[in-house]
Amino acid sequence: MNWANRMKAISIAVAAGLSCMHAVAQAPVSVSPPVAKPSYSELLAASKPGDWRALDLENTLYMDIPQGRVIIEVSAAYAPAHAANIRALVREKYFDGLTILRSQDNYVVQWGDPDEKNPRAMKQGKSSLAPEFTRSIDDKLPFTKLPDVDGYAPEVGFSNGFPVGRNPKTNQTWLAHCYGMVGAGRDNADTSGSGAELYAVTGHAPRHLDRNITLLGRVVQGMPLLSSLPRGTGNLGFYEKPEQRVTIKSVRLAADVPTAERTNLEVIRTDTPLFTSLVEALRNRGGTWYKVPAGHIELCNVMLAVRAVRP
Amino acid sequence: MNWANRMKAISIAVAAGLSCMHAVAQAPVSVSPPVAKPSYSELLAASKPGDWRALDLENTLYMDIPQGRVIIEVSAAYAPAHAANIRALVREKYFDGLTILRSQDNYVVQWGDPDEKNPRAMKQGKSSLAPEFTRSIDDKLPFTKLPDVDGYAPEVGFSNGFPVGRNPKTNQTWLAHCYGMVGAGRDNADTSGSGAELYAVTGHAPRHLDRNITLLGRVVQGMPLLSSLPRGTGNLGFYEKPEQRVTIKSVRLAADVPTAERTNLEVIRTDTPLFTSLVEALRNRGGTWYKVPAGHIELCNVMLAVRAVRP
Numbered sequence: 015m016n017w018a019n020r021m022k023a024i025s026i027a028v029a030a031g032l033s034c035m036h037a038v039a040q041a042p043v044s045v046s047p048p049v050a051k052p053s054y055s056e057l058l059a060a061s062k063p064g065d066w067r068a069l070d071l072e073n074t075l076y077m078d079i080p081q082g083r084v085i086i087e088v089s090a091a092y093a094p095a096h097a098a099n100i101r102a103l104v105r106e107k108y109f110d111g112l113t114i115l116r117s118q119d120n121y122v123v124q125w126g127d128p129d130e131k132n133p134r135a136m137k138q139g140k141s142s143l144a145p146e147f148t149r150s151i152d153d154k155l156p157f158t159k160l161p162d163v164d165g166y167a168p169e170v171g172f173s174n175g176f177p178v179g180r181n182p183k184t185n186q187t188w189l190a191h192c193y194g195m196v197g198a199g200r201d202n203a204d205t206s207g208s209g210a211e212l213y214a215v216t217g218h219a220p221r222h223l224d225r226n227i228t229l230l231g232r233v234v235q236g237m238p239l240l241s242s243l244p245r246g247t248g249n250l251g252f253y254e255k256p257e258q259r260v261t262i263k264s265v266r267l268a269a270d271v272p273t274a275e276r277t278n279l280e281v282i283r284t285d286t287p288l289f290t291s292l293v294e295a296l297r298n299r300g301g302t303w304y305k306v307p308a309g310h311i312e313l314c315n316v317m318l319a320v321r322a323v324r325p
Numbered sequence: 326m327n328w329a330n331r332m333k334a335i336s337i338a339v340a341a342g343l344s345c346m347h348a349v350a351q352a353p354v355s356v357s358p359p360v361a362k363p364s365y366s367e368l369l370a371a372s373k374p375g376d377w378r379a380l381d382l383e384n385t386l387y388m389d390i391p392q393g394r395v396i397i398e399v400s401a402a403y404a405p406a407h408a409a410n411i412r413a414l415v416r417e418k419y420f421d422g423l424t425i426l427r428s429q430d431n432y433v434v435q436w437g438d439p440d441e442k443n444p445r446a447m448k449q450g451k452s453s454l455a456p457e458f459t460r461s462i463d464d465k466l467p468f469t470k471l472p473d474v475d476g477y478a479p480e481v482g483f484s485n486g487f488p489v490g491r492n493p494k495t496n497q498t499w500l501a502h503c504y505g506m507v508g509a510g511r512d513n514a515d516t517s518g519s520g521a522e523l524y525a526v527t528g529h530a531p532r533h534l535d536r537n538i539t540l541l542g543r544v545v546q547g548m549p550l551l552s553s554l555p556r557g558t559g560n561l562g563f564y565e566k567p568e569q570r571v572t573i574k575s576v577r578l579a580a581d582v583p584t585a586e587r588t589n590l591e592v593i594r595t596d597t598p599l600f601t602s603l604v605e606a607l608r609n610r611g612g613t614w615y616k617v618p619a620g621h622i623e624l625c626n627v628m629l630a631v632r633a634v635r636p
Contacts (some may be wrong), residue, residue: 119549120504147616148480162476165621193529202613205442217552218504218529222610222619222626238430241528245549299533302513305458308533310476315533 030156040088052298054057056280057291065288066280067175069234071269072096075104076277077125077236078263079114084236085268085277086196086214089176092154092189096198100209100230103139104265108210113117113259117243120218124199126211128259136210145204146228148188151180155187156285159169160293162310166168166190166221170313176232177266177313179224192219192314196231216241234281234320243316273325286317292316330537331529362611368602369630376592376599378486378630380545382580386415387588388436388547389506389574390425395547396579396588397525398508398539400487402466403500404457404541407509411520415576424570428554431529431560435510437522439570447521457516458576459499462491466595471604473621475503477532481597481624485541490535490626491631498541501598503530503625511629527552530625541620545592545631584636603627 052060073088090097103109109125112134116124127185129136151157157180159171167179170190177195180187189195196214200207208229233240248254267278283289293316298307326440369539386397401408402508414420420436423445428434434440438445462468468491470482475586481501488506495613507525511518523543544551557563564570579587594600604627609618 117553119552155480163474165473165475165623166619204616218625220625222607222621222625224619226615241430242428242553242555290331296533304537305515308477308535310533312476312532314529315531322464 016252017325032323052291052295053299053301054292054295057288057295061282061288063266065283068278069268071276072101072233072267073231074097074268075100075231076271077109077265079239080263081260082236083237083277084232086231087197087234087281088174088231089174089189089229091174091175092178092187093147093198093228095143095271096146096209096228096230097206098182099140099143101267102266103210105211105270106137106139106178107212107264108134108136108139109262109265112262113238114188114243114245114262115259116213116250117216117240117245117254119245121216121220121251122213123216123240123243124211124213124322126199127238127263128256136252139208139210141207141208143208144206145200145205146230146253146255147225148183148186148210151182151185151187157187158284158289160311160313161202162297162312164313172289172316172318175281175284175318179313179324184226186223190219190313191223191229192213192232194233194237195219196233197223197227197229200227210280214240232318234279235277278323278325280323281323284318292319299308328366329430329582338479346362347411348625351620363602363606364610364612365380365603365606365628367600368606369436372593373598376597378594379540379589379634380579381414381590382587385409385579386540386542386576386577387579387582388420390550391574392549392550392571394588395541396590397543398486398545398556398592399507399542400500400540402485403460403487403489403498404509404514404539407457407518407539407541410451412578414447415578416522416581417446417450418575419447419450420573420576423573424556425540426557427524427561427563428527428551430555430556432527432531432562433524434527434551435521435522435524436571436573437510439567442583450519450521452519453516454509454519454520454539457512457541458491458515458536459497462496462498469595469600471622471624471627473608473623475624477535480542481629483600483629486592486595486629490624495537499536501530502526502534502540503543504528505544505548506540507544508534508540510536511538512556525536532625543629545590546588571636587636589634589636591632591634595629603630 036124066322075086075092077084088097113128114125115128157173164170177190177192177324179190198209199211199213246253253259297311351359384399384401399408415487424439424441425436470486475481480491488503490502509518509520510522510524559565608622
């Protein structure tokens, strides 16, 4: 297999703005050339500035670990109390020096305070919040419905860049546990989470957790730093030895970081005709590599493009 | 959060035989105690020997890399020609000294011959095979259907421990791209794969690849060794520098390995009443942590237990 073909060896997943070429079928001379469907990559390459949005700096976290920076977009719309609590905890530097304490294969990484005997005190931040497992549907909340059936929710789609489920009968909507989504770890009591302990999905989407725990954000950059962490050898993937944990240097709000230190990102809007076309390009992939288009797109298989921009 | 509760901090995923406890609801004195539904872990702990099966040593690969051993069960039923070709390649030591050359986040790791200019010659093994993307449904092929709808296939379920899709109308069935599944990398031509270059799914199941490429096996042990590999910085996650690639010490068939060096595993059978109960326990999780049972199980969220046994 030569290198050019190797580049297409399995298929092409576009993330973080990488662009790839799909070969277009060549028509015989005597027949009108088929209209080539634009691929996901081609559509993205032809996007306009209005197809993208900047992150809300008050709801963007920079988690700096030795391996690099993990950037999390927090959803103030779906988890307002948790978003506010995380802002409070971040501003009192609660997370600085805490650790990534768990990495369970095909599931999650989790970070927070590893010290049970002498837990770090909170000042403005709270250690317990009312659950924000779902919220009511609001016409002011954007929602781009996906066309296909989903097993875990009557409707699924995207809301301001976040994957969501919806039940019109109960008038409830909720964030969905796709890869990279971030939630508030909790015990049995539904008020036992607060955002002081967080997890990110690093494997196949555990959609059965939807509506059972407060999801509050999404990793928009740096996911490989989390997903490649060695798995913990303890039960549930907890690290058994303190030296195995990854120390968090700091968590800061992008709004509080000097402009020169910011990572300027844009994420694809999910309420545009382009986004609808991107979804369709994923539902039915053209080109020469695919032999059988799926005719279906699953919520957590929709790729959400992120790109770096000049400040 | 104390350590006992931390152990249940998000939820409990049982893999490789880890057992976990779910708290059972306490009923008030004046009402008959509810019948506690057994949890996935409790069901597994109560399994009988007949609920498990040994691996077929002629179709079990040991891929030994510096980080440890990756064990792959190959499906001779769904990919007989590829299984035979892999046996041939393994027996001529084709893979020994080749490398893991790609790790793309939320997608795959891939391994094979990195040398384009001087590719390793094959003796008995072939570099090209007819595609085995699907096969015909055969009553002799075991199939345990899952009860719920799937977006990518009219029916889904398990066949001898492998996740499969089925279309009764076309009489076709195929392996599904769940986490840990292994396939034969190929170029655009559907005959360009052969098993000489393999990949394993390390992220959210890319079900859109089903029926488009030959899946041929499943990682039954050692997945963390692959999923935690640093992601490649090149396009599609290819490692840009030779020193970043992971050298494969050897790939051997379990049948050819001296008994003392074997890793003796059993995997849960998928054609038993216990398996049906395990699936139901995942569809509707009881206990005190879950507040809303999903009432649904997705093919790739079914956990397939593996355990070590004495030889």
